[in-house]
Amino acid sequence: MKVASGKWLRARAPLCGALAxxxxxxxGCGDKESSPDAVSVSELKYPGDLAIWDKGxxxxxxxxxxxxxxxxxxGYNVYGMKGTATALGVTEGVALELLDxxxxxxxxxxxxxxxxxxxxxxxxxxxxxxxxxxxxxxEADSDAPxxxxxxxxxGPADARLLPTCKAAGxxxxxxxxxxxxLTAENPxxxxxxRVKFEVPETLKVGESYCxxxxxxxxxxxxxxxxxxNVQCVTPKYSVGFNLPIPAxxxxxxxxxxxxYLTACDAAGKCAAPGAPVLDAAAESEFNPxxxxxxxxxxxxxxxxxxxxxxxxxxxxxxxxxxxxLGYYEKGFDDVTLPKGAPVLVxxxxxxxxxxxxKDAPVFNAxxxxxxxxxxxxxxxxxxxxGVGAATASGIGPFxxxxxxxxxxxxxxxxxxxxxxxxxxx
Amino acid sequence: MKALSKAALTIGxxxxxxAACDSGSSSDPATVSRDALNPPSGxxxxxxxxxxxxxxxxxxxxxxxxGFHVFAVKGSTATLAAVAPTFPKQIVPAPTxxxxxxxxxxxxxxxxxxxGFAATDSDCEGDAEAPAATTGAxxxxxxxxxxxxxxxxxxxxxxxxxxxxxxxxxxSLPGVAPLLTLQTCTITQxxxxxxxxxxxxxDGETYTVFVSAVAGDELSDISWTSNFVxxxxxxxxxxGTLSLKVGEAVRLPVADIVDFTKTVTALPAAALCSDxxxxxxxxxxxxxxxxxxxxxxxxxxxxxxxxxxxGEFPQRMFFSTVAGGDVSLALRGPQTQDPKNxxxxxxxxxxxxxxxxxxxxxxxxxxFPIYGNQVFDLxxxxxxxxxxxxxxxxxxxxxxxxxxxxxxxxxAIVMQPxxxxxDYLQ
Numbered sequence: 001m002k003v004a005s006g007k008w009l010r011a012r013a014p015l016c017g018a019l020a021x022x023x024x025x026x027x028g029c030g031d032k033e034s035s036p037d038a039v040s041v042s043e044l045k046y047p048g049d050l051a052i053w054d055k056g057x058x059x060x061x062x063x064x065x066x067x068x069x070x071x072x073x074x075g076y077n078v079y080g081m082k083g084t085a086t087a088l089g090v091t092e093g094v095a096l097e098l099l100d101x102x103x104x105x106x107x108x109x110x111x112x113x114x115x116x117x118x119x120x121x122x123x124x125x126x127x128x129x130x131x132x133x134x135x136x137x138x139e140a141d142s143d144a145p146x147x148x149x150x151x152x153x154x155g156p157a158d159a160r161l162l163p164t165c166k167a168a169g170x171x172x173x174x175x176x177x178x179x180x181x182l183t184a185e186n187p188x189x190x191x192x193x194r195v196k197f198e199v200p201e202t203l204k205v206g207e208s209y210c211x212x213x214x215x216x217x218x219x220x221x222x223x224x225x226x227x228x229n230v231q232c233v234t235p236k237y238s239v240g241f242n243l244p245i246p247a248x249x250x251x252x253x254x255x256x257x258x259x260y261l262t263a264c265d266a267a268g269k270c271a272a273p274g275a276p277v278l279d280a281a282a283e284s285e286f287n288p289x290x291x292x293x294x295x296x297x298x299x300x301x302x303x304x305x306x307x308x309x310x311x312x313x314x315x316x317x318x319x320x321x322x323x324x325l326g327y328y329e330k331g332f333d334d335v336t337l338p339k340g341a342p343v344l345v346x347x348x349x350x351x352x353x354x355x356x357x358k359d360a361p362v363f364n365a366x367x368x369x370x371x372x373x374x375x376x377x378x379x380x381x382x383x384x385x386g387v388g389a390a391t392a393s394g395i396g397p398f399x400x401x402x403x404x405x406x407x408x409x410x411x412x413x414x415x416x417x418x419x420x421x422x423x424x425x
Numbered sequence: 426m427k428a429l430s431k432a433a434l435t436i437g438x439x440x441x442x443x444a445a446c447d448s449g450s451s452s453d454p455a456t457v458s459r460d461a462l463n464p465p466s467g468x469x470x471x472x473x474x475x476x477x478x479x480x481x482x483x484x485x486x487x488x489x490x491x492g493f494h495v496f497a498v499k500g501s502t503a504t505l506a507a508v509a510p511t512f513p514k515q516i517v518p519a520p521t522x523x524x525x526x527x528x529x530x531x532x533x534x535x536x537x538x539x540x541g542f543a544a545t546d547s548d549c550e551g552d553a554e555a556p557a558a559t560t561g562a563x564x565x566x567x568x569x570x571x572x573x574x575x576x577x578x579x580x581x582x583x584x585x586x587x588x589x590x591x592x593x594x595x596x597s598l599p600g601v602a603p604l605l606t607l608q609t610c611t612i613t614q615x616x617x618x619x620x621x622x623x624x625x626x627x628d629g630e631t632y633t634v635f636v637s638a639v640a641g642d643e644l645s646d647i648s649w650t651s652n653f654v655x656x657x658x659x660x661x662x663x664x665g666t667l668s669l670k671v672g673e674a675v676r677l678p679v680a681d682i683v684d685f686t687k688t689v690t691a692l693p694a695a696a697l698c699s700d701x702x703x704x705x706x707x708x709x710x711x712x713x714x715x716x717x718x719x720x721x722x723x724x725x726x727x728x729x730x731x732x733x734x735x736g737e738f739p740q741r742m743f744f745s746t747v748a749g750g751d752v753s754l755a756l757r758g759p760q761t762q763d764p765k766n767x768x769x770x771x772x773x774x775x776x777x778x779x780x781x782x783x784x785x786x787x788x789x790x791x792x793f794p795i796y797g798n799q800v801f802d803l804x805x806x807x808x809x810x811x812x813x814x815x816x817x818x819x820x821x822x823x824x825x826x827x828x829x830x831x832x833x834x835x836x837a838i839v840m841q842p843x844x845x846x847x848d849y850l851q
Binding site: 042045047049065067071168190193194309324325327329369373374375376 | 459460467482486487513515516518526604605720755756757758781784787791792794
């Protein structure tokens with residue numbers, strides 16, 4: 001197979017000088033060849049602090065920190081593949097090392113890289129591809145590359161461009177024929193800070209994908225021997241709609257997130273919810289005399305209530321809880337928004353003495369409301385709804401759904417965006 | 426004078442070639458290229474009482490890397506805009522003081538003079554010497570030879586020593602530092618170019634800081650700068666433990682919030698919770714659920730902390746301000762989680778600026794439920810000006826076995842005395 005001649009492969013032995021620099025105490029040298037070549041941090045600094053932004057409906061953005069002023073630095077190689085961390089053999093938050101303590105090929109990492117082999121001609125990020133970079137010399141046997149598995153890249157099979165992306169102004173964009181030769185010798189392409197990269201593929205909602213990044217030199221042929229930390233993401237559904245705000249205390253609404261998720265799964269995407277998912281709420285089973293006093297006994301996961309004084313809030317019902325994450329100027333795009341939902345704590349022993357919360361023994365630790373507790377609905381805030389499975393016990397694995405209140409209620413509605421999690425935890 | 430020349434300096438015998446300047450010394454380090462010595466990045470500050478905590482990302486694996494120098498002067502990045510650097514020019518988009526990294530060279534002389542560096546005649550392209558652009562008064566302020574054998578920092582009048590850190594980042598990183606790790610340094614002084622001395626920081630005054638990496642046995646090489654950051658130290662108004670029984674409330678009056686000279690040792694008791702919203706009844710509040718769905722319509726303005734309900738759910742505390750009062754709130758949620766100590770709450774919040782948008786602040790008397798591990802921004806009016814601050818609720822205390830017993834929660838209240846400044850403090 002002919003692969004990216006001059007872009008991915010080269011025959012050389014670059015490790016001696018780099019590894020013997022002392023920074024890592026590596027001493028391994030010889031005639032080994034690698035594809036890509038792995039060089040030590042003294043020669044090429046590796047990226048770190050990789051985080052993943054779930055933009056909804058399968059679109060994700062990677063963001064990492066870089067400190068690459070090396071004159072030959074020319075971008076980053078991005079690796080990604082469907083699978084859980086366990087299945088892919090990686091550990092979230094931990095970097096991969098291409099070489100072992102002796103400077104030899106790390107066979108464990110090599111096996112992992114094979115699982116991340118990307119081939120746009122076949123299955124892209126859905127399953128490892130078959131494309132394997134070979135040494136560009138004719139003596140393939142003697143010059144077999146050590147790390148010959150392909151990151152995300154552009155171009156047809158015989159003209160793949162690497163590195164994956166060129167970083168400038170905080171954004172890493174896919175390498176093109178016009179940019180392939182740009183390096184940090186031009187300071188515009190040096191990196192000192194955070195870099196964002198939009199993954200070109202659309203991932204599948206509810207499936208797990210893992211990613212990592214390596215710094216590159218020489219058109220993707222030379223990479224940092226240490227990768228960034230590995231991070232995984234399970235994409236969520238995305239939807240925007242107008243949330244009706246009850247006009248008064250006698251007009252509460254419910255949002256049946258369990259039924260809504262079922263409908264989203266059936267359609268493969270979420271449409272704006274209507275009745276009966278988002279509808280007038282039945283009176284409280286526990287407080288039938290007060291329509292806007294839903295409690296842990298009531299079946300719907302989320303109620304929207306307006307009090308007699310006009311205050312509007314979310315109230316969780318059976319096996320559910322609400323967490324107000326606070327104000328975020330840019331909603332789901334805000335850099336300060338947590339990437340994961342806070343941990344929901346169940347602890348029946350500390351919740352009251354009468355056992356009225358037995359259907360959802362949520363403890364406030366972690367910032368979740370107990371069921372029946374009003375959480376003010378405030379414009380600009382992001383909320384997490386912990387929704388447990390409707391099992392006989394009322395407590396099952398939880399789906400964590402996110403809601404951003406984009407604007408203050410007007411005309412009886414508040415514009416909201418949601419991210420719905422297909423996968424229960 | 427040190428130029429960014431193409432002179433090659435070989436370190437060790439292993440072939441690492443650093444494009445370096447003319448040789449520097451501890452008394453006047455040479456600015457070296459970013460390739461040769463990576464500058465720190467991502468600098469931000471945490472506001473403290475008469476001091477600032479600096480945090481930045483280290484990205485140094487150079488063989489002779491030694492640590493970092495910290496520089497601070499009075500004034501904001503806005504005031505330094507008049508002496509903003511003009512090199513490098515070719516970066517797209519053009520860097521600013523708060524986002525960029527800059528070398529000490531001819532085009533940037535005035536900026537560095539503001540930090541006590543001597544005027545330089547080094548050409549920024551590193552190819553030629555050029556006449557000094559200025560002969561500023563600070564030309565002799567930078568670096569004084571040691572009288573005896575003092576610590577390195579004592580040699581450098583415009584170099585600010587770090588305080589109160591377990592790991593002094595100045596000189597204590599031998600060889601290779603972990604890449605992209607968070608470094609911290611608390612400083613209590615700034616450099617005054619007029620007196621050419623280090624002076625103590627004061628609450629309410631704004632300072633601008635930056636950090637550079639240093640290398641070489643004599644600390645003879647210094648990197649380009651980090652980004653520049655401004656911050657204003659200030660004081661803490663209150664820190665203590667709330668202890669509330671069912672129906673109890675305490676209130677911090679607005680007069681105390683905007684005093685800026687006092688420290689409150691105890692929050693005064695206020696009217697019972699049942700009186701917070703005197704124009705409504707609790708007819709629907711049957712005691713089975715927490716019904717924090719009223720508005721605080723008290724005539725007594727200030728910060729209200731209370732505990733509603735009958736005790737079946739003893740964790741139901743609230744925090745609110747008065748509808749239409751001079752104080753408004755913005756819940757910032759889990760920003761209390763400090764990345765330096767991710768498992769604990771900290772009032773040292775990175776990027777600790779209050780929310781800028783008016784829409785972030787709630788002024789309708791909403792009662793926010795309090796569980797612990799929460800931070801609120803405050804916006805307070807005083808004499809037509811706006812002051813910012815924050816309220817931090819620490820981790821929840823264990824709940825009492827008996828609902829009639831008080832529950833406790835530690836809280837800190839901090840205010841920025843400088844009007845319009847959104848920095849607030851630890």
